Each structure stands twice: as C-alpha cells, then as structure tokens.
Amino acid sequence: MIRLLAILTLFAFLPTDATAVDPDDLLADPKLEARARDVGRHLRCLVCQNQSIDDSDAQLARDLRVLVRERIVAGDSNQKVIDYVVSRYGDFVLLQPPFKAKTYVLWFGPAAFLVLGGLVAFMFYRRRGDGATQAAAPLTDAERRKLAEIMKSDDA
Amino acid sequence: MRLPLAAFLVIGGYLAVGLTLDPHKLPSMLQGEPVPPFDLPPIKGRGDKGFASTDLVGQVSLVNVFASWCVACRVEHPFLMKIKENGWVPVHGIDWREKTPDTGPAWLKRFGDPYTLIGDDPRSKAAIAFGVTGAPETFVVDHVGVIRYKHVGPISAEVWEKTLQPLIEHLRKAPAS
Structure with missing residues (x-):
C-alpha cells in the first residue's frame, strides 16, 4: 500500500510542459504565449541543433525566444516571425524542412x-x-531406356 | 550481382561527402544582401558613439563578432591586431553577449583593441539580425554596405591571404554595383 502511494506520488511530479523558457520571459497574455510556444517549437536552436529553441538552454536560444515574443507582441503573425528567422538563418533553422x-x-x-x-x-x-x-523436362526415349537398364542391372 | 554494389557505392558516396561537412557551417543567408539595420550602443570606457549599420557605407570593411567568453576569439585576436597595425582594412566589432558591461572592455584592455568601432550587443539584437550562430564570425562588407562574405571561425593568416585579402582587393577595385 505504501509502495503504491509512493509510486502515485512520483506521478504527481511528472513534468507536463517541460521547456527551457525562462519564467521572466513569459508573456502575460496566455494566448500570445501559446503562439510564442508554437513558433518556438518549430525553430531549431543553432547552437545545439537538434533541440528547438524552446527546449534549449543555450544563450542564443533564449535571445531567439525573446525575439519571437517581441515580434508577436508587436503584432506579427506566427508565419511572419518564422519567415524573419528563416531570412537570417536559412531553412536549416526550421525543424520541419519546407x-x-x-x-x-x-x-x-x-x-x-x-x-x-x-x-x-x-x-x-x-x-x-x-x-x-x-517442372523437370520430361525424359527422352533414349534416357528412359537407359534408366530402365540401370534399374534392371540394379535388381540383378 | 551488380545492382547492390552500385547502390552501395552511390549511397556510400553521398554519406562520405556528408561526413566531411560541418553542420555548424551554415551558408549565410545574407551574402549579397545589405547589412541588416542595427544601432548598437558603445561599450564601456571607449568614449565613442557605438556602432550602427549606417557606419558601414563608404569603404570596404570587416564586421567581427567577438566576446570575452569566446576562446576562439583569443586565437584570432593577434591577427586582428596585425590587420590594425598594418592598416589593411578597418575592422568593426560587435561585442556579443557579455555577462556584464565590464567583461568586454577588460578583455580589450588586457589583449589590445583592434577595432575601429565597437557596438555592445548583450541581447543578440544585431547578432540575430546577422544570422550569427557562434563567435567569432566575420563579415566582409563592401563600400555600399552589402555583405559579400561570411567567415565562420577564427581568422588565420591563411584565411586572410587566401580568401579575405583577395576579396577585399577585388571589392575595392569594383565600381559600385
């Protein structure tokens, strides 16, 4: 019973939305923040290369997260923000290639x-x-005769 | 059977070439593009006005992204000093992501200051606009403010002689395009 409880307690600490986003950088408006997350998920961190900028602890990734948020607050669409970053770093910055x-x-x-x-x-x-x-080719008459002879001599 | 061998050679060939490529060396999106607009404040203790994109019009120059935390910048630093001593080309600096306003100036004081103009970029404003992924990176900018080349990594005598110097000569001769 105690073991079960302990296991259940562990589940309570499961990370639900683990990102490297600094709490100070979060946008107050949850709608805009959700958009910033959506953009961040699609952008590659140029330092670690196989993480998104949301997942990466690299300084450059953090500056990119801040830039994404600044542009969203300034009224850019998600696509416009992504297009800007691509215009600087190329298609490689997109985690899903175009x-x-x-x-x-x-x-x-x-x-x-x-x-x-x-x-x-x-x-x-x-x-x-x-x-x-x-299927094997049928025997010719000559072969059949020879076979019969062999069988006969075998019997003898 | 000849087909598997041919397929192996083709795929193997591609992968072999792939192994020699450095994924950190991205082609610059900005080659042939005007310098992105930026206006950086000066670093502490230099007493100048900082460094802005408008400063780059008029002559061929280098824009060098450096930082006091950057080990490879130490490697190229003596060569930048040599460029300055010989007056080969003006080198402007973007002091990138210093932890405090003092670390950059202290580094330059200790090793020497090879830069004509320096801008402070603690939040990667200019660095992102330039598509910088690491330091050092150096951009060759022509006299109308168009980026002609990006060099990733330290500038060595070899890089200078084989790539940068010929390109700078060429750009100086070329009429405004």
Whole structure:
C-alpha cells in the first residue's frame, strides 16, 4: 500500500510542459504565449541543433525566444516571425524542412527507397521461385531406356 | 550481382561527402544582401558613439563578432591586431553577449583593441539580425554596405591571404554595383 502511494506520488511530479523558457520571459497574455510556444517549437536552436529553441538552454536560444515574443507582441503573425528567422538563418533553422524542389530528395527519399527495396525483393524471390518450382523436362526415349537398364542391372 | 554494389557505392558516396561537412557551417543567408539595420550602443570606457549599420557605407570593411567568453576569439585576436597595425582594412566589432558591461572592455584592455568601432550587443539584437550562430564570425562588407562574405571561425593568416585579402582587393577595385 505504501509502495503504491509512493509510486502515485512520483506521478504527481511528472513534468507536463517541460521547456527551457525562462519564467521572466513569459508573456502575460496566455494566448500570445501559446503562439510564442508554437513558433518556438518549430525553430531549431543553432547552437545545439537538434533541440528547438524552446527546449534549449543555450544563450542564443533564449535571445531567439525573446525575439519571437517581441515580434508577436508587436503584432506579427506566427508565419511572419518564422519567415524573419528563416531570412537570417536559412531553412536549416526550421525543424520541419519546407516542401520545395530543393528538399524533394528528403521528402520522397524514404518512399523511393521502399519502392526500390520492394522491387529488388520481388525480383530476387521471383527468380528463386522460378528455379524451385520449374517442372523437370520430361525424359527422352533414349534416357528412359537407359534408366530402365540401370534399374534392371540394379535388381540383378 | 551488380545492382547492390552500385547502390552501395552511390549511397556510400553521398554519406562520405556528408561526413566531411560541418553542420555548424551554415551558408549565410545574407551574402549579397545589405547589412541588416542595427544601432548598437558603445561599450564601456571607449568614449565613442557605438556602432550602427549606417557606419558601414563608404569603404570596404570587416564586421567581427567577438566576446570575452569566446576562446576562439583569443586565437584570432593577434591577427586582428596585425590587420590594425598594418592598416589593411578597418575592422568593426560587435561585442556579443557579455555577462556584464565590464567583461568586454577588460578583455580589450588586457589583449589590445583592434577595432575601429565597437557596438555592445548583450541581447543578440544585431547578432540575430546577422544570422550569427557562434563567435567569432566575420563579415566582409563592401563600400555600399552589402555583405559579400561570411567567415565562420577564427581568422588565420591563411584565411586572410587566401580568401579575405583577395576579396577585399577585388571589392575595392569594383565600381559600385
């Protein structure tokens, strides 16, 4: 019973919305703050590169979070804020790469490899299947006679 | 079978090239673009007016992002001093993200001040506008205020001789574009 209680207590401390956002930087308006979070989730921290700016403790990430909030308060749309950061740092700053000619390999690559792999597997199994199930050619008369002779001599 | 070997070589080739690329070296979005507008206050104890984007019109110059906490900036610092002593090109500094207003000036006092103008950028205002991801980074700006090149990492004699110096010569000769 005590163990169960202890486990349940641990659950109470589960992080629900863990980000590196400094409480001082939070916007008072929850609607604007939610938008800032949405923007922050999509922007890569340029220092740690595999974290979003919301998740990163890097100084530059913090300055970017502040910049996102300043622009949102100033009346920019989410897309406008993201576009500004992309104009400074390039598409790489987006955690989800944009869908355009330059990134087709990225988007279609996995599907193309699946199709390619399927094709190779299909060819491989079909060839092997051909060899295994092909009926043997019927014996010629000469072969049949020879076989009969062998069987006879075996009996003897 | 020839197909798997060919596929291996193609994919392996791509990955091999990928391994040689440094993900921290991003192409500058600003190459060929005018310097982003900025107006930074001066750092403590220098007695000048700071550093603004409008200061960059009129001659070819370098904009160097540095900081006292930046180890690689120590590495390139003697070369920046050499540029200043020889009067090769004006180097302006963006003092990026100092912890206190005193750390930047103290660093320059200790090692020497190679900069023509310096702006204080404790909140990455100019740094983000320039698309800076780390220090040091150096931008070559032409005489009309257009960014022509970004160098990531310390400036060495080799970088200067092979890249920056020829580019600066070229920009000085070129008519306003």
